[in-house]
Amino acid sequence: MPTSLFFAFLMGQTPMELFTHGGPIMWPILIVSFLAITVVVERTIFLFRESSSREPEVVEKMLEYVETRDTASAVALGAKSSDYVARILVYALTHKEHSLPNAFMRAANRELARFQQGMAWLDTCITAAPLLGLLGTVTGMMATFSVLSGGGDLSASTGAITGGVGEALIATACGLVIAILGLFPYNVLSARIEAAKHDISDASNALEVIIKKADACNDCPATIASIRAPAAPSPRA
Secondary structure (H helix, E strand, C coil): CHHHHHHHHHHCCCHHHHHHHCCCCHHHHHHHHHHHHHHHHHHHHHHHHHHHCCCHHHHHHHHHHHHCCCHHHHHHHHHCCCCHHHHHHHHHHHCCCCCHHHHHHHHHHHHHHHHHCCHHHHHHHHHHHHHHHHHHHHHHHHHHHHHHHCCCCHHHHHHHHHHHHHHHHHHHHHHHHHHHHHHHHHHHHHHHHHHHHHHHHHHHHHHHHHHHHHHHHHCCCHHHHCCCCCCCCCCCC
16 A cells, blocks of 8 residues: 555555554555545546547537538548547437437536546545544554553553554554545546536537527528529610
8 A cells, every 4th residue: 555655664664564553444444545546547547548539620520510500421520539529419419309409418418427437436535534544543542541441550551552552643644645645636637527528518508509590590581581682684675
C-alpha cells in the first residue's frame, strides 16, 4: 500500500511492520486504498481515450448537414467517428420519430453514465478512508485504556500502552493520507467529466437552434413564396 510505504520510510519500519502495528483496521483501509487506485487508473485511461477521440469538426459538419435537412449524410458521417458527441447525434437522428430533443437527451444520459461510472466508488473511498482511520483510533485508544484500567505495574505495561497509541495514530494517518491523495485525482476526473457535459450541452444548444429555425420556416408559408421569380417582361408595342 503506498500509504504504508510512505509512513514506513518516515518511521524507519518495513511496510509489513507498520501494517501490523496499525491493527486489524488496516485491512479495510488496505482494501479501500487498492479500490481507489483501481478506479483512478481505470477512469484516467477511459477519459484520456475519450478525449483523444474527440473530433469537433465532425460534429460541426454533422450539424451543418442537419441544418440543410440532409440527415442521411449526417448519420453516415457520424457513424465513422469515435467522438462521443457524434455518437449522441447519430442516435438522436436515427431515433427521432417522436422527438429529436428527447432522443438526444436519452443518448446524452447514456454517454454521461459511462463517464461517471466508478466515480461514486472513488467518492466513497475518499469518504470512508478517514472514517476507518478514526475507527482505528478508537480501537487503539480502547486497548490503551484497557491496559491502564487493569492496574498493576504500569512500567511493565509500557509496550502495550504505546502499542495502543501507535495503532491509533498509524490507522488515522493512513486513512487521512488515502483521502488526501484520492481527492486530487477525483477533482481532476470530475473536471474532465464537466468538460464532457459542456461539449454535449454545446451540441444540444446548436441542435435546438436548428430545430427552432426549421419550425420557424414551417410556420411561415411566405418563406418560400418570398423568393419570387422575376416578372415576365411586358410585350413591346
